[in-house]
Amino acid sequence: xNRAALLWRVASFAVAAGFIALWQLIxxxxxxxxxxxxxPDRAWASLVRGFSSGDLWSxxxxxxxxxxxxxxxxxxxxIAIGAIIGSxxxxxxxxxxxxxxxxxxxxxxxxxxxxxxxxxxxxxxxFVIAFGAIWPxxxxxxxxxxxxxxxxxxxxxxxxxxxxxxIFKIALPSASPDILAGMRLSLTVALIxxxxxxxxxxxxxxxxxxxxxxxxxxxxxxxxxxxxxxxTGYVTSVAMSLAEHKLLAWQAxxx
Amino acid sequence: MAxxxxxxxxxxxIPAPQIAFDGVTLVLGGKTIIENLSLGVRPGEFLCxxxxxGCGKTTALRLAAGLYQPTSGKVxxxxxPMRAPRREIAIVFQDYGKALLPWRTAAGNxxxxxxxxxxxxAERPARIxxxxxxxxxxxxAGKYPSEMSGGMQQRLQIARCLAQEPKxxxxxxxxxxxxxxTRQGLQDEVLSLxxxxxxxxxxxxxxxxxAIYLGDRVIGLLPHPxxxxxxLSVNLPRPRDQLSTREHPEFLRLRRQLFDFVKATEQ
Amino acid sequence: xxxxxxxxxxxPLAVLAAFEVWARATHLQSxxxxxxxxxxxxxxxxxxxxxxxxxxxxxxxxxxxxLAIGTIIGLALxxxxxxxxxxxxxxxxxxxxxxxxxxxxxxxxxxxxxxxxYRMEIVIVAxxxxxxxxxxxxAAVRSIEPRLMEVARALRLPPAQRVWKxxxxxxLPRIFVAFRLSAGIALIVAVTVEIAINPLxxxxxxxxxxxxxRPDLMLAYLVWIGAIGYALNVLLVVAQNRLFGRAxxxxxxx
Numbered sequence: 001x002n003r004a005a006l007l008w009r010v011a012s013f014a015v016a017a018g019f020i021a022l023w024q025l026i027x028x029x030x031x032x033x034x035x036x037x038x039x040p041d042r043a044w045a046s047l048v049r050g051f052s053s054g055d056l057w058s059x060x061x062x063x064x065x066x067x068x069x070x071x072x073x074x075x076x077x078x079i080a081i082g083a084i085i086g087s088x089x090x091x092x093x094x095x096x097x098x099x100x101x102x103x104x105x106x107x108x109x110x111x112x113x114x115x116x117x118x119x120x121x122x123x124x125x126x127f128v129i130a131f132g133a134i135w136p137x138x139x140x141x142x143x144x145x146x147x148x149x150x151x152x153x154x155x156x157x158x159x160x161x162x163x164x165x166x167i168f169k170i171a172l173p174s175a176s177p178d179i180l181a182g183m184r185l186s187l188t189v190a191l192i193x194x195x196x197x198x199x200x201x202x203x204x205x206x207x208x209x210x211x212x213x214x215x216x217x218x219x220x221x222x223x224x225x226x227x228x229x230x231x232t233g234y235v236t237s238v239a240m241s242l243a244e245h246k247l248l249a250w251q252a253x254x255x
Numbered sequence: 256m257a258x259x260x261x262x263x264x265x266x267x268x269i270p271a272p273q274i275a276f277d278g279v280t281l282v283l284g285g286k287t288i289i290e291n292l293s294l295g296v297r298p299g300e301f302l303c304x305x306x307x308x309g310c311g312k313t314t315a316l317r318l319a320a321g322l323y324q325p326t327s328g329k330v331x332x333x334x335x336p337m338r339a340p341r342r343e344i345a346i347v348f349q350d351y352g353k354a355l356l357p358w359r360t361a362a363g364n365x366x367x368x369x370x371x372x373x374x375x376x377a378e379r380p381a382r383i384x385x386x387x388x389x390x391x392x393x394x395x396a397g398k399y400p401s402e403m404s405g406g407m408q409q410r411l412q413i414a415r416c417l418a419q420e421p422k423x424x425x426x427x428x429x430x431x432x433x434x435x436x437t438r439q440g441l442q443d444e445v446l447s448l449x450x451x452x453x454x455x456x457x458x459x460x461x462x463x464x465x466a467i468y469l470g471d472r473v474i475g476l477l478p479h480p481x482x483x484x485x486x487l488s489v490n491l492p493r494p495r496d497q498l499s500t501r502e503h504p505e506f507l508r509l510r511r512q513l514f515d516f517v518k519a520t521e522q
Numbered sequence: 523x524x525x526x527x528x529x530x531x532x533x534p535l536a537v538l539a540a541f542e543v544w545a546r547a548t549h550l551q552s553x554x555x556x557x558x559x560x561x562x563x564x565x566x567x568x569x570x571x572x573x574x575x576x577x578x579x580x581x582x583x584x585x586x587x588x589l590a591i592g593t594i595i596g597l598a599l600x601x602x603x604x605x606x607x608x609x610x611x612x613x614x615x616x617x618x619x620x621x622x623x624x625x626x627x628x629x630x631x632x633x634x635x636x637x638x639x640y641r642m643e644i645v646i647v648a649x650x651x652x653x654x655x656x657x658x659x660x661a662a663v664r665s666i667e668p669r670l671m672e673v674a675r676a677l678r679l680p681p682a683q684r685v686w687k688x689x690x691x692x693x694l695p696r697i698f699v700a701f702r703l704s705a706g707i708a709l710i711v712a713v714t715v716e717i718a719i720n721p722l723x724x725x726x727x728x729x730x731x732x733x734x735x736r737p738d739l740m741l742a743y744l745v746w747i748g749a750i751g752y753a754l755n756v757l758l759v760v761a762q763n764r765l766f767g768r769a770x771x772x773x774x775x776x
Contacts, residue, residue, distance in 0.1 A: 012615040019616055036635045097530030104706055104751035108714035109725070109744050112732035116554035116740065151353040154322055158340040159371035159419065169367065173358045192624045196718050199629070207627075211719075214630030222634070226627045233622030250358040250399050 035217055043223040050224055060228060062205035066122075066194040067187075067236075070129025074190070075183055078134040079172075082141025082179075087171060096142055103139060107132035107189070108196060115200070125197035132193045133186035140182025144175025177248055184240045191233055206232070271334065273298045273423060273455045274319055279328035280480075281314060288314050290480035291328070298422075301449060301456045303470035305463055305513065307520055311481025312459045316425050319457055320346045332423070342372060345416035349428040351408040355400040361387060361411050362396040368418035382418070390414040391444065406437035410444075417448065423455045431461070439497055442469060446495060463513045467506055468495060475516050485516045556738035565742035574727065574746060581712050581723035582750075584640055588647025589708040593701055595648065596655025601685060601693075603656070604663025617656075625650035625711055629719060639722070643715045650711045651704040658700035662693035695766040702758040709751055724750075 020040050026032060027039030038046075050056030085091045085099075111128050118124035148171050156166045172179075198207030210225035245252075272295030281289040289311045296302050304312045317323045318330050321340040330337045332344065340346075345368075348354040355364050365383045374382065387396055390410040400408050409429055416424060426445075430438040446469060449456055460466050466473045470489050477484035491505055500506055538558045544550075545557035556564075568574035603610040625646055632642035666689060674688045690697075716725020728743035 008611045009615070012612050015612045016615040016619060036631075093526060093529050094533050097527075098533050101534075101752060102748070104755040105748040106710040106713040106751055108710065108717050109728060109747045111717050112728045112740055113554060113744060116732050116735075116737060149353045151348060151350060152356065154346075154348075155354055155367075157322065158320055158342075158344065158346050159368055160340060160342050161371050165371070169370070170356070173356070176358070188624070192626050192714070195624055195626050196714055199626075199718050210627060210630045214634045217634060219634070222630055226623060226631060229627040230619070230623035233624055234618070237622060250401070 034219065036219060038220040038223055042220040043227060046218075046220040046224040047227065050221070056209075056224070056228065059204065059206045059209045059225070060232070062203065063191075063194050063198065063207065063229075063232065066125055066129060066197065066203070066205060067190045067232075070126050070194065071133050071183075071186060071190040073126065073130040074133035074186055075137055077130070078137030078182070078186075079141050079179060081134075082138040083145060083167060083171065085138075086142040086145025086175070087167060092142070092146060099135075099139060099142065103135060107135065108193065111196065111200065120201035122203060125194070125201060125203055128197055129190050129193045133190045136182040136185040136189065137179065138182075140178040141175060144178030145171050147178070148174045177251060180240075180244045180247065184237065184244070187236050187240055188233065191229070191236065195229065270298055272296055272331075273300075273333055274457070275329075275331040276315075276318070277329045277331065279318060279325040279330060281311075281318060281323060282326045283314075283323075287480040289318070289325075290482050292482060293328075294474065294483065296423075296455055296457060298455055299453050301458065301469060301471045303458045303460060303466035303473045304476060305460060305466045305473060305517070306476035306481070306484075307478055307517065308461065310476040310478035310520075312476050313427055314481065315476070316346070316427050316457060316459050319423075320344055320425050322346075342419050343422040344425060345419040345421035345423070346425040347409075347412055347416050347427065347429045349431050351405065351412045351429075351432075352400070354412055355408060355415075357400055360397050360399055361392060361403070361414075364400065364411055365414050365418050368415045372419065386414045386418055387411075389417065389448065404437075406433050406441065409433065409441065413445070413448070417452070420452075421454055423457070424449065426456065426458045428460055429458075430465070438465075443495075443497065445469070446493075450494070463510060463517065464501065467491075467509050467513065468497075468500060473509070473513065475513060475520075477520055484520060485513070487512060552737060553735050554737050554740075556741055560738040561741045561745060564736070564738035565746060568739065568742060568746075574724075574743070577722075577724045577727040577743075578746070578750065580640075581709075581716065581725065584643040584647060584715075584723065585705075585708045585712040587640070588644040588712065589651050589701075589705055591644065592648035592651025592708070593655050593704060596652040596700075596704070597659050597697065599652070600656040600659030601663055601689060604660040604693075605685075605689070610660070621653050626714060626718065629715060633719065638720055643712060643720050643722075646715050647708045647711045650707050654703045654707065655697070655700045658703070659693060659697045662696035662700075663689055665696075666692045695762075698762055698766060702755075702762060705754060705758055706751070709754060713747060 024039045024041060027034065027037055027042075047056065050059075085095050107128075110131055114124045114128045114131070118127060152170050152174065153166070156170050161169065194205060195207035195210075197203060198205035199211045202208055206225050206229050210222050210229070213219070213222035213225060274294075274296040276292050276294040279289060279292045280287065292315065294315075304315060306312050314323065318325060319337075321330075321332075321337045321344065324338070332341070356367065359367065362380075362383045365386050366379055369379050369382060383396065384393070387393055390413050392407060392410050392414065395403065395407065400411065403411065413429075429445075430441055433441065442465065445456075458466070458469055467487075467489055473485075473487045473489060474483055475485040475487075476482065487509055489505075489509060491500055491503055542557045542559060545555070550557060565574070603613065628646050628649055629642075632645050636642040636645065670688055670692055674684045679687060712723065713725040716723040717729055718725075720726065724743060724747050728740055728747065731737075731740035731743055
């Protein structure tokens with residue numbers, strides 16, 4: 001079984017390699033103008049050059065920094081606000097509908113407002129990223145807190161647990177699968193908004209790098225940047241999966 | 256009719272009741288669930304409550320736990336009015352699957368009660384191990400509830416309740432969802448645990464045999480609204496035995512009496 | 523129900539009223555904020571000169587064109603991957619390598635290849651819509667009752683008919699859920715592309731209002747964009763309930 005899975009994996013990598021070879025072939029035959037489409041060889045060379053000169057490192061670090069700060073701020077604030085709203089019936093009745101109303105708002109529409117308030121600055125980017133990333137986390141927390149098994153609250157009451165202990169020992173762990181799913185969604189949102197803010201505000205990062213490369217028709221650098229963004233998306237999502245897997249081991253046991 | 260609580264107090268030489276219902280009425284959502292219920296449970300007594308479904312036996316238990324407040328009347332614990340749940344009163348819920356923390360291991364679930372009681376973390380592991388051994392779960396400390404059978408989960412819930420070092424143990428049809436063999440084993444274990452700890456027990460069940468087998472006294476409730484319909488003292492020798500106790504003439508007599516009562520209420 | 527919806531309105535109305543009072547009391551002069559009454563006036567003005575309607579048309583055109591293309595591609599791939607496990611396993615690495623690329627990162631590529639305008643926006647929207655449809659329709663096809671597939675085989679339906687008569691109808695409720703999710707994503711991506719770079723539609727409108735230091739108009743656009751997002755969501759939820767009943771909603775967790 002495991003051996004078969006490994007073989008499939010190898011075959012799947014071979015197919016992906018085939019696609020890259022096809023891409024190389026198209027580029028070599030100049031079926032698409034090299035101005036738009038560099039071969040994988042040129043994109044790779046640009047990646048290597050970018051990293052050895054340290055240029056791409058700093059861009060990557062910039063994007064990761066925007067993403068991480070915005071996401072962490074959103075996570076902390078989202079869980080805290082979500083917990084306050086979710087643990088009180090009154091708050092749920094009065095506040096939750098407004099949140100549901102705001103949820104389908106395309107969050108990027110807040111960018112001009114943030115620019116008007118904070119200018120084209122780092123603070124603007126962090127505000128936008130955090131604002132965009134907070135929704136999935138906050139809504140998931142509200143939902144998770146609302147869905148705690150009532151029996152557990154009775155157990156907590158008969159143990160005379162304090163309100164704080166109830167939140168940290170009962171409600172938060174019970175809502176953790178929802179919260180982590182929300183945080184995973186927010187990670188994607190944070191990456192996208194980081195790129196958008198870098199493009200708009202010219203902040204140091206991969207978004208700015210790919211835009212400059214496009215403007216200068218340096219397609220190899222452009223593709224290198226896009227590939228790096230893809231890798232960033234992939235690695236952060238894998239890291240999140242691992243964290244979820246570890247934190248929710250009890251859920252795996254449940255199935 | 257004089258309340259049971261007062262009757263008990265009036266007799267010299269018998270200790271005051273640990274839990275006393277005095278004219279308790281509970282109205283929930285415009286419906287009278289329990290009406291004018293008076294009842295005293297002496298320290299160390301094993302009281303069983305039986306009755307048809309919907310007679311308010313679980314509600315009575317929740318009143319004793321302080322999870323509900325009576326609409327009128329009083330529930331006293333050690334002479335003090337019950338205004339909220341307290342740690343000296345532990346409750347074993349029927350739906351063990353919902354009452355255990357699925358994200359904590361067996362040890363973690365027992366630990367919850369110790370944490371709530373303020374036991375320093377250094378002392379907990381030894382106590383947890385001891386409690387798990389007491390309920391027959393040694394070696395399962397690292398398992399999640401979902402990895403345990405129904406009987407094991409209920410044992411775990413009992414262990415958590417024992418960790419509260421309760422003066423009173425409230426049990427709400429604790430074995431209702433278990434198979435017959437597991438159920439009999441647990442009945443005997445509960446009896447010996449209670450005998451060892453000296454705790455007072457209120458045990459709700461719909462199984463008449465179980466009520467007589469376990470209890471010092473059995474109360475049958477009448478439904479709509481819930482009130483006392485029959486009260487029987489169980490004078491069977493302890494320790495009880497699954498075979499000989501159940502064949503005891505007194506057991507059969509009580510069983511008949513209770514059976515007739517339940518049958519009459521169903522009409 | 524009505525009492526609860528009244529309660530739901532308390533907070534937003536209170537916030538708006540407080541804001542209005544505060545703005546008037548302080549004679550608010552700001553590049554980023556405007557009292558609700560002025561926002562409403564600006565919204566009316568933008569309707570009167572049709573500017574916001576033209577922008578809405580542009581944005582929705584890109585949104586739906588991208589959504590349609592993305593859904594068709596995603597659906598075709600999803601159904602194919604769902605039916606042919608071999609294909610699915612062989613493509614796994616390729617799919618997992620492309621999927622995590624944030625759609626907006628394609629913006630510069632689309633820009634140099636296609637220039638400003640509808641086309642580049644539609645391509646980016648379509649790219650973003652492919653993935654949810656692909657993943658969910660693949661899962662939907664896989665979860666079809668095996669008995670149904672046996673029926674199809676017993677009837678000797680040719681593959682095309684098997685897809686159209688058995689697979690698509692059986693998987694349709696969950697595919698619609700994917701479509702609904704994608705529609706939300708499509709609108710978000712379209713507005714984002716417009717805000718970031720593309721000079722058309724609502725996103726460009728709100729950026730222009732900001733640059734023209736018209737906070738009232740900017741916030742009017744924000745409210746309008748929110749209303750469109752909300753309306754689109756409500757419309758699709760209602761359609762889903764009408765078409766498939768509440769059962770389909772259970773597919774949300776997928």
